[in-house]
Amino acid sequence: MTATGxxxxxxxxxxxxxxxxxxxxxxxxxxxxxxxxxxxxxxMLGVVGESGSGKxxxxxxxxxxxxxxxxxxxxxxxxxxxxxxxxxxxxMRGIRGSQLGxxxxxxxxxxxxxxxxxxxxxxxxxxxxxxxxxQRRTAEILSVLERVGIDGRGKLGSHPFxxxxxxxxxxxxxxxxxxxxxxxxxxxxxxxxxxxxVEAQIGELLLDLRAELGLAVIxxxxxxxxxGQLCDRVLVLYGGRLVETAxxxxxxxxxxxxxxxxxxxxxxxxxxTGERLYAMRGEIADLAEASPGCVxxxxxxxxxxxxxxxxxxxxxxxxxxxHATCHRYAMPAAPEPPRDAQPITRER
Amino acid sequence: xxxxxxxxxGQAVPVLFLMSVLSFLLLHAAPxxxxxxxAGLNSSPQAVAAIRRRLELDRPLAVQFGRWLTQALxxxxxxxxxxxxxxxxxLAQRAPVTIQLTLVALIxxxxxxxxxxxxxxxxxxxxxxxxxxxxxxxxxxxxxFIIGLLLVLLFGWYFxxxxxxxxxxxxxxxxxxxxxxxxxxxxxLAAGPIAIVARLTRAxxxxxxxxxxIVAARALGVPWRQIVLRDALRNALLPVLTVxxxxxxxxxxxxxVVESVFNIxxxxxxxxxxxxxxxxxxxxxxxxVVAVAFLLINLITDLLYGVLNPKIRASYRAGxx
Amino acid sequence: xxxxxEVAPAPPAGYEFPLWRRLARKRSTRVALILCGLLILLAxxxxxxxxxxxxxxxxxxxxxxxxxxxMGTDQFGRDVLSRLLAGARISVFIGIGAVAIGMVxxxxxxxxxxxxxxxxxxxxxxxVMDVILAFPVLVLAAVMSGLTVGQSVRFGPxxxxxxxxxxxxxxxxxxxxxxxxARAQVLAAVQEEYMVxxxxxxxxxxxxxxxxxxxxxQAPLLIQAAFSLSIAIVAEAAISFLGLGVQPPQASxxxxxxxxxxxxxxxxxxxxxxxxxxxxxxTVGFNLLGDGLREALDPRAAAGRLGAQPPPTAASGDVRPxx
Numbered sequence: 001m002t003a004t005g006x007x008x009x010x011x012x013x014x015x016x017x018x019x020x021x022x023x024x025x026x027x028x029x030x031x032x033x034x035x036x037x038x039x040x041x042x043x044m045l046g047v048v049g050e051s052g053s054g055k056x057x058x059x060x061x062x063x064x065x066x067x068x069x070x071x072x073x074x075x076x077x078x079x080x081x082x083x084x085x086x087x088x089x090x091x092m093r094g095i096r097g098s099q100l101g102x103x104x105x106x107x108x109x110x111x112x113x114x115x116x117x118x119x120x121x122x123x124x125x126x127x128x129x130x131x132x133x134x135q136r137r138t139a140e141i142l143s144v145l146e147r148v149g150i151d152g153r154g155k156l157g158s159h160p161f162x163x164x165x166x167x168x169x170x171x172x173x174x175x176x177x178x179x180x181x182x183x184x185x186x187x188x189x190x191x192x193x194x195x196x197x198v199e200a201q202i203g204e205l206l207l208d209l210r211a212e213l214g215l216a217v218i219x220x221x222x223x224x225x226x227x228g229q230l231c232d233r234v235l236v237l238y239g240g241r242l243v244e245t246a247x248x249x250x251x252x253x254x255x256x257x258x259x260x261x262x263x264x265x266x267x268x269x270x271x272x273t274g275e276r277l278y279a280m281r282g283e284i285a286d287l288a289e290a291s292p293g294c295v296x297x298x299x300x301x302x303x304x305x306x307x308x309x310x311x312x313x314x315x316x317x318x319x320x321x322x323h324a325t326c327h328r329y330a331m332p333a334a335p336e337p338p339r340d341a342q343p344i345t346r347e348r
Numbered sequence: 349x350x351x352x353x354x355x356x357x358g359q360a361v362p363v364l365f366l367m368s369v370l371s372f373l374l375l376h377a378a379p380x381x382x383x384x385x386x387a388g389l390n391s392s393p394q395a396v397a398a399i400r401r402r403l404e405l406d407r408p409l410a411v412q413f414g415r416w417l418t419q420a421l422x423x424x425x426x427x428x429x430x431x432x433x434x435x436x437x438x439l440a441q442r443a444p445v446t447i448q449l450t451l452v453a454l455i456x457x458x459x460x461x462x463x464x465x466x467x468x469x470x471x472x473x474x475x476x477x478x479x480x481x482x483x484x485x486x487x488x489x490x491x492x493f494i495i496g497l498l499l500v501l502l503f504g505w506y507f508x509x510x511x512x513x514x515x516x517x518x519x520x521x522x523x524x525x526x527x528x529x530x531x532x533x534x535x536x537l538a539a540g541p542i543a544i545v546a547r548l549t550r551a552x553x554x555x556x557x558x559x560x561x562i563v564a565a566r567a568l569g570v571p572w573r574q575i576v577l578r579d580a581l582r583n584a585l586l587p588v589l590t591v592x593x594x595x596x597x598x599x600x601x602x603x604x605v606v607e608s609v610f611n612i613x614x615x616x617x618x619x620x621x622x623x624x625x626x627x628x629x630x631x632x633x634x635x636x637v638v639a640v641a642f643l644l645i646n647l648i649t650d651l652l653y654g655v656l657n658p659k660i661r662a663s664y665r666a667g668x669x
Numbered sequence: 670x671x672x673x674x675e676v677a678p679a680p681p682a683g684y685e686f687p688l689w690r691r692l693a694r695k696r697s698t699r700v701a702l703i704l705c706g707l708l709i710l711l712a713x714x715x716x717x718x719x720x721x722x723x724x725x726x727x728x729x730x731x732x733x734x735x736x737x738x739x740m741g742t743d744q745f746g747r748d749v750l751s752r753l754l755a756g757a758r759i760s761v762f763i764g765i766g767a768v769a770i771g772m773v774x775x776x777x778x779x780x781x782x783x784x785x786x787x788x789x790x791x792x793x794x795x796x797v798m799d800v801i802l803a804f805p806v807l808v809l810a811a812v813m814s815g816l817t818v819g820q821s822v823r824f825g826p827x828x829x830x831x832x833x834x835x836x837x838x839x840x841x842x843x844x845x846x847x848x849x850x851a852r853a854q855v856l857a858a859v860q861e862e863y864m865v866x867x868x869x870x871x872x873x874x875x876x877x878x879x880x881x882x883x884x885x886x887q888a889p890l891l892i893q894a895a896f897s898l899s900i901a902i903v904a905e906a907a908i909s910f911l912g913l914g915v916q917p918p919q920a921s922x923x924x925x926x927x928x929x930x931x932x933x934x935x936x937x938x939x940x941x942x943x944x945x946x947x948x949x950x951x952t953v954g955f956n957l958l959g960d961g962l963r964e965a966l967d968p969r970a971a972a973g974r975l976g977a978q979p980p981p982t983a984a985s986g987d988v989r990p991x992x
Binding site: 370609 | 796797799800804807808811812813815816903906907910911912913926929930933934935936938941945948949950952953956
């Protein structure tokens, strides 16, 4: 399945068969397993899933900053055709910030608390845009801040704690997108810790920057509504596996994977519609317990039968650009087909 | 900032006053008669009485204290009963000795403790890390004066002639001789605090390196070296700084004993010898100097902490407490 | 600074295991328990084990270890092993006595100051504590003990020997240490929701204090006590080494080191090494015990947060962070 990147010409980013593992108490735990996708320039890709689904780990693996212990066990990450995995740290460092930017969940902890805003921005400018002369750096910083909607005059000497969360996230976006001008922004739950109103503003800011800079964005979020608003395409992760890939409209209208269906039903209904709140049963998959079957089987409400517990489903195309990893779509002639795997019934 | 400094100094005044009252009372309530000690064992009662009059020990205690305090405020701490020298003179003579010892020890502590702590944090579970663990246990287990005794045994008996292990030479007057004479006692003093500083630095670095802003700086392509030295170290050193005041206190009290081990004529030795002769003015003088030094060091630590911690600095700017 | 104030449940009351079993789970704490137990055993049984009289000299002075004197003899021909055992008793007596003297009034004063936080009583108590803390611990103890050296001291009809003086002096110096811990704990506990809840439920003041407050502040005090034991033992050694503490011919680890100093340049290593080993074993024992207690009683502090340390004193390795 790991197609080597010969066709990597039009895509900005191609990920093939990426797996990430952590050492656990009993052997290694694979938290991202065999994930493949690609991303075009200027495309906004959402990654959704519950906490623990591996979506943040996936982002960290892309930029080569896995928490200690984490290791990419297989796969490749091609950025404009260049495999980032296995690049020497010095080379990777040059790519970070200038070709790949990243913003994080909690902006309060993301800027160094003991450094002024000016110093934090100016060192990124010095690093990635050395052509700007020193005298012009402050002016550049002010203009960069202005573009994310912050009037920096008189505030450059301030420290992060003197700003609000929303302001900090804007500053972080400014640092990540404008200082180094990367082509791809990795956004790890950038609005989760913000107020609803601020969340909308940040979402808008991301859309603006995409329009303005042609920035591609991978937006990781557990908020399907937000992803639906902002993104073109969506990856659904469950238990470290890519369970569904689809365009936003398709995903919302015709979810292909039982997990996506149940996830969509879990969005609290708008008050007054008379719908009842739906709660998915069971707990998120314990990745330390390897099961031969589908990871979602224990919580699935559309099980097909014993095949779900014994055979790992393969990725199947439902329509163009719409894939799901479920036995539902398995061809009758799939290898070792258990007897009752054929009927594509939704309820058993 | 200035306000904090003045308010802290203001707080120190009653502490110093109470302290001098207490030490004065304590010393005079203590058994033993300085006049008799002065006069010698076989002296006549008349001679003892004469000395007592001369030293004004026959006046009421309150009068003695009032006299001492007014003089002290004018910068006169009395004269030594034994040598007749002004106490301030003695203190001025001995203080540089102790300061030299303490400073060299502090340089060793900071110069070794912080890099070792950083290395231990960066290579967790590696050689530096294990060394820190072992050395810090030893540094805690063996008090400084015993380390001093071990060093004297080592360089006085087993390897004589390599390092001087006795006496004092001033570094400004004779740099080479001064440093070699100060090295062993300073090492003895530094051993425990090195361990403290290294462990604190290690813990601070590990905590800071786990912070999101470190990952964020890496994600922005900031070089690792710069992250360690500029982002992490500065924030990791804040908790270390808070113990530097304590470490200097530790060094001061350690100096009292270590000076005895290496026969260094500093404040510690002066204090210890002043007991034997019931030389009250000298004892009180040394205690005052040590207390003032201790208060000052804590004040400086607090101020430095403010300078390095922007949150506190901002509250000064805003005019807050 | 990552001021992590997560959910802060009051942990001490009601664990699944008794304290000693939780302590014994960690290897270093087992070592500590063995060391401390051995020390106390020697302190109690030592005088019955000594092969020679610890204070009386014999014919061979400065004999090396071996034969009839396992740890050799000092310059007066006294058996080092016998003196070491006698010294163990002194060290344990002074250590436990001084910590008791520091802990009981210190904690009480601290609790009173904390409950009356911000009042004149609080500021008076803490100001007096500041005066004591204005000196390095060891210097103050040495000065006070030094005042009485070679003199007999009477408190009314009771004649007090130098050992008790050293004990009292070190105890006094420890008072502010415990007062600070107790005050800080009370100030924090009063804010805690369980205290507020207890008050809301109409719990009576005494029950509030004894059943709710004390159990929740005792852990840090106990931890501090373990560290203070090693501080006290080192302080005794230093004071007696200077000749200001326990007086010869009575043996203490400190004045044994003082004797050793005079013979160092003759290479009498055994005079130095054995007391050193004894002191090291005692300090390691009590320090590891303190660490173990901290881990068993206060899991949050054991996680390595710098904020949850016992207030440091200048005397000993109390300032250590957990790593």
